Amino acid sequence: MxxxxxxxxxxxxxxxxxxxxxxxxxxxxxxxxxxxxxxxxxxxxxxxxxxxxxxxxxxxxxxxxxxxxxxxxxxxxxxxxxxxxxxxxxxxxxxxxxxxxxxxxxxxxxxxxxxxxxxxxxxxxxRAVKTEGELALMRRANKISGDAHVDVMRRARPGMREYELQAMFDSACVKAGLKHLAYPSIVAAGVHGAVLHYRKNDAVLKSGDLLLIDAGAELGGYAADITRTFPINGKFTRRQRDVYSIVLAAQKECIAHARPGVISADLHVRSMRVIAEGLKDLGLLRGETDGLVEGGAVRLFYPHGLTHMLGLDVHDVTGGKKRVLPNPTKVPVRFVAKLEPGFVITMEPGIYFIEALLKDPVLRRKHKDSVDFAKADSYLDFGGIRIEDDVVIRAGGPPENLTSVPKEIDAVEAACAR
Ligand SMILES: [Mn+2]
The missing domain is CATH 3.40.350.10 (Creatinase/prolidase N-terminal domain)
Structure with a gap:
């Protein structure tokens, strides 16, 4: 009160x-x-x-x-x-x-x-700067939503439908007293993981595929926004591990650098660089990292933002007119803010194999020197990987991570253990 x-x-x-x-x-x-x-x-x-x-x-x-x-x-x-x-x-x-x-x-x-x-x-x-009272609500919303994610990892089985996992998530949140989701859950098995705002949630889970779940509940109106990607049969394949490791490295590096004074758009570019390097190691991209980032080749595999504000709205207010900044980077980024203590932001890099982009004749011509399209075509059955945590920017140190759902490969496999 x-x-x-x-x-x-x-x-x-x-x-x-x-x-x-x-x-x-x-x-x-x-x-x-x-x-x-x-x-x-x-x-x-x-x-x-x-x-x-x-x-x-x-x-x-x-x-x-x-x-x-x-x-x-x-x-x-x-x-x-x-x-x-x-x-x-x-x-x-x-x-x-x-x-x-x-x-x-x-x-x-x-x-x-x-x-x-x-x-x-x-x-x-x-609203951009959260009070300790607001953060207490956000911590709790994240904990309960996170526990629901772990519940889904533990109970998912090949042969189930995506909506069964959706129901498990909802049920775990509601049982813990969080009656409202912060946004419609994305529960995407296999190739559907490459649809950024997938909402059908009705496909059958297949052994050997990944499951991407982006879901969060709200408490007192305050949202959690969490994404995890895990193997449906509990074990990552070599190929899944390789792509997952790139996304995880990008996310961890960006979290480590999320400090007051940092421009969010610069963090986005940082994540694009890590992803470009990783995709080069896999032979999907070739050339100078700067060129791949600025020329847009990375965006064929990572076509969304790294971060947005989080609060009473899942894509929360950005701090009013006085905080509007020009984009200092050479890549198109929608969310440009100088981070301040008390901001809560998401950290959500991803890699996807999206047919609509990879099969586009104009994009194929444009990026023919940067992308090995024959190799990319062999990943069209892969889907996508996104890892999303919610963090509080803190003065004089690293951010506080509100999300504690397992994300290291061994920890995810342990959470999926049957
Ligand atoms: Mn998000």
Whole structure:
């Protein structure tokens, strides 16, 4: 409660004397007649209040703070059960004053509202740096999600379908009290591992293939975002080991270098270099590493970002206008930020063998000197490997890794042992 109050005070302070801050919470979204989509509170609203009910508002005016809750009738209670009224909400959420949402005009009074875009930007600035209270939630969300990953590794068997593993993951999280996933789980066996946002999750697991699972639950709205890739029969093949080792080396090197002051885009380039070197060792790429990175050949095998911010949104706010930076690298990178203590970011390099890229005639012509396409074709049954941990940037040292799911080859095989 004090945690949320401190954040509201901080926001109100930023706009002191400049008008009244009004935030509207999330509203239910209809799926079809009488059925709504599962409700998830607006992240800014959750950040400032912890309130998970729909239909609320928040008004901040200097030291005055008002939470507005929906007025419900007996009919609503018949279907939806109890909804806290003002007196109860005041105690529950620790706000100075609670009114009904239909009294919004009165709550706002005659003062000018602060433009929503300014409020949004201030919240982007604040949300980027996590407080210890937020980190405690994120640690727990990661631990439970991580345990669910280990559960899936232990129980996966050839012949199962991807959705059975999806259900195992969900079940482990829900049993531990995390009722909501942070994003739709990607459970991708074999070649499906090369589909970056694979969502079908219905293929059969085959012995000898890899299983890539990207899944995380949220606690108090705070997300975990974890990916592991493991052998379905419990033992990596030589070829899988070789590719896996490259991805793991790239990830570990980037984590070791994730310090305050470092530009995220530079870390991405660092991961591309490790991957380029590794793919050269495997004979898939040839030439100078700089040329492979800047010319885009590496991107045929690693076509996504290394990192993004993590928080109440799985791809979280990037810190507001004051933190916008030009991309200092020669490669196209979407997330460019100077890392600060309290940032939580993902570290998720990968290598994939994607038919849509490797069979593209234009790309084949463009990169014919850099890529051994005949060799790459022999990997088209491979799928992909991604390893993703969530880390907290810390002052004066290495980051704190929130994710403790096994990732070393021996440890993954031990977790899969049957
Ligand atoms: Mn991610």
């Amino acid at each position: 004090n945690h949320y109050r401190a954040l509201r005070r901080e926001l109100a302070k930023r706009f002191a004397g400049r008008g009244v801050v009004h935030l509207e919470g999330g509203k239910p979204v209809s799926r079809n007649f009488d059925v709504d989509y599962a409700f998830r509170q607006n992240s800014d609203f959750l950040y400032l209040t912890g309130v998970e009910e729909s239909g609320c508002h928040l008004v901040l005016d200097g030291s005055r703070e008002i939470l507005l809750v929906p007025r419900v009738d007996a009919h609503h209670r018949v279907w939806e059960g109890h909804v806290p009224g003002p007196a109860e909400a005041k105690k529950l959420f620790g706000v100075d004053r609670v009114m009904y949402a239909d009294e919004l005009k009165k709550a706002l009074g005659s003062k000018r509202p602060v433009p929503a875009a300014l409020v949004r930007d201030a919240l982007d600035e604040m």
